[in-house]
Amino acid sequence: MPGPAQSPKTITFLVDSKLKNVSLAGVAVRGICSYLSLSDVDAYYLELCVVEAVNNAIRHAYDNEEGHVVEVDITYSSEEIVLDISDRGKPMSLYNPALPDYDPADLKALPEHGLGLYIINTVMDQVTYTSEDNRNTLRMKKKLYRS
């Protein structure tokens, strides 16, 4: 029998725009997933999506320039988890989550870059990107199934 509905809870943390710092965001997400009793595979996927989104913000919104802030807001309830990754850099000009249609046998065609958004779009149930008032936010939602 399902328990009573849980009111959403939110945690926010700020990541300085250095790729070396992204792992901290990753392990924080992993910790929250463990607290929520998610499976190891689901925890890995959620960590992966946050890491990809923060990497994108550092590389593309801030052009790898240090000294900027990427904000990670995690909101969870018993039904879903919402991951908001926000920056105040350049907005994404093109949101393209498609995986290049490649032939696994064609070495030259194998993709080396540009897989981050595809991974996010594949793992998450809903992904939106907004750019308002000099703040860009990638919102990723995933329904929760406990292990």
Next chain:
Amino acid sequence: MEIDEKKVGDVLVVLPREKRIDASVSTGFKGRMVDWINQGNRRIVLDLSQVDFIDSSGLGAIVSSLKTLGTEGDLVICGIRETVMGLFKITRMNRVFQIFANESEAIEALSR
């Protein structure tokens, strides 16, 4: 990035000692792999048994290594964890790389 390497016959076994192959280390990792390939190594086993997280940058570095090796050599993977295997499946790279349960199976496959 700490990486162990050893030669078994003409097979080079590469064992990253870090838990993460992510955007902060992927360029360095790729550089080491390219160095080993340029030194003449053509059969390489990448043992991922110590690695519990790879992002798309780390995966890109592994793919880039395979492309550098070209059709004259082979790069296979072993020891991959179920979680990391998920990344390979999502991106369909499990159809690109031969993946073995452990190092000895991978070496045996490359030594045939």
